[in-house]
Amino acid sequence: MRTDPTELDRGDPLAAYRDRFVGAETPLVYFDGNSLGRPLRVTGDRLKSFVEQEWGGRLIRGWDEGWLxxxxxxxxxxxxxxxxxxxxxxxxGDSTTVLLYKAMRTAVAARPGRTEIVVDRDNFPTDRYVAQGVADECGLSVRWIDVDTTAGVTAELLRAAVGEQTALVVLSHVAYRSAYLADVPALTRIAHDAGALVLWDLCHSAGSVPVHLDDWxxxxxxxxxxxxLNGGPGSPAFVYARKRLHDRLAQPIQGWMxxxxxxxxGPSYAPAPGIRRMLSGTPPIVGMLALQDMLALLEEAGIEAVRAKSVGLTDYAVEIAGELLVERGVTLASPRESARRGGHVALEHPLMREVTAALWERDVIPDYRDPHGLRIGLSPLSTSFAEVRRGLETVRDMLDALTG
Structure with a gap:
């Protein structure tokens, strides 16, 4: 039986939040919230107020009054x-790439005598590139895990890769290509049992999938x-380090902050106590402003409710893809089981690169990932079920037009 998106939207307890996002009222279908989230309406006022009052009014005093x-x-x-x-x-503070570098360097330094960094070949390119660079810089080697690109790293794969030479394991909570949702507690235990530290990339889960770093x-x-987290283009990344490691955090970019x-x-560097020692240069204050608005919204809605909406949206996308696209040769390149899937859905077809280009011209905005992958990113608080249906109907229409 076909699910009615209007009924789903009517029964959605988070539906009203959609109105708080700029552009959500337009006909544009936005399937790329997992790359860049929509801005919140209140953020424009926050930025204006900051320029006129804090920056323009308080000037350099702002550092002593809260920016630091x-x-x-x-x-x-x-x-x-x-x-x-x-x-x-x-x-x-800093970009994702810089913080990955800092975290990897401090991790391998905390495991002297060990010679390997373990990474899967389908991890996000930046993670792989930084891991290879750190290995080259520190005289280490990278042990690669081969994975199914429609899934991710399993306990069996990781157990076979780690050993007494493993200094660090680098993994993603949600795989950027397939949305495979890793079993963080189980994989972390395997790394620890081998005597290694583990670094988790949360880029595709923070704000969409509940995370329990302390408990895990x-x-x-x-x-x-x-x-x-809807912080805007280029908004700064975050780094987490467990308290037991703080005294050993010897991050390599020793800046004044x-x-x-x-x-x-003074003439020499002495690291700050605690997590602050992971900072380097002057904090990007303007880049943090929009993030505060989204965090307030997430706290109001509740991350568990956000995850429930995310599961509903991705389940619906899988259902509609099965109804409209499978008979046209499209295959699901994400886990079908929602408990093993993050906040996006990957669909594969040999013509998806061309389909993506055609969709953008019609104000349906997904993104493309090789091989032949259309990635449907569904930001829970700004996306409706009707939007999902409308967007996937357009995917069908573009496939039909391209295949004649």
Missing amino acids: DLPARIGDDLGRICLGAGPGQTIV DVDLAVGCTYKY GHRDPFLM
Whole structure:
């Protein structure tokens, strides 16, 4: 029986939140919230107020009046609302790539004598590139895990890859291509049993899938804030480090903001206590402003309710793809079981690159990932079920037009 998207939207307890996002009222179908989230309407007022009052009015005094504390304060909010992390373990600053580098370098330094970094070949390119660079820089090697690109790293695969030479394991909570949802506690235990540290990439889960870093015994984690956290293009990333590691966090980019006393301006570097030592340069204050609005919204809605909506949207996308696209040769390249799937759905067909280009011209915005993958990213609070139906009907129409 065909599911009516109007009924689904009418029964959605989070439907009203959609009106809080810029552009959600337009006919455009946005299937790329897992790459760049829509801005919140209140963010325009926040930015204007910041320019006119804090920046324009208080000027340099703003640092003493709160800006210096903002990376840690927002980090604690992130930890409480989205990451299952106690205070003093998460901080915001730098890009995802820079924080991955810092976390990997500090992790391998904390495991002297070990010679390998374990990474899967389908991890996000930045994770793989940084891991290879750190290995080259530190005289280590990378042990690669081959995975099914429609799934991800399993316990069996990881157990076969780690050993007494493993210094660090680098994994993604949600696979960027397939949306495979990794079993973080089980994989973390396997890494720990081998004596290794583990670094989790949360870019495709933070703000969409509940995370419990403290309960899962995670060592280190890094994530971006411009996807499901709606921080805007280029908004800074975050890094989490478990408290037991703080005294051993020897991050390699020793800037003034990570110093014990940033304004001492002394001749030598002394790291700040706790997670603040992961900072390097001046915090990107303007880039953090939109993130605060989204965190407030997520706290209001509740991350478990957000996940329930995400599951509903992706289940519906899988259903509609089965109804409209399978007979046209489209295959599902994501886990069918929602418990093993994050917030997006990957669909494969040899013509998906051409389909994606045609969709963009018609204001249906997914993204494309090789091989032949159309990625449907469904940001829970800004996406409706009717939007999903309308977008996938357009995918069908473009396939029909291209295949004649």
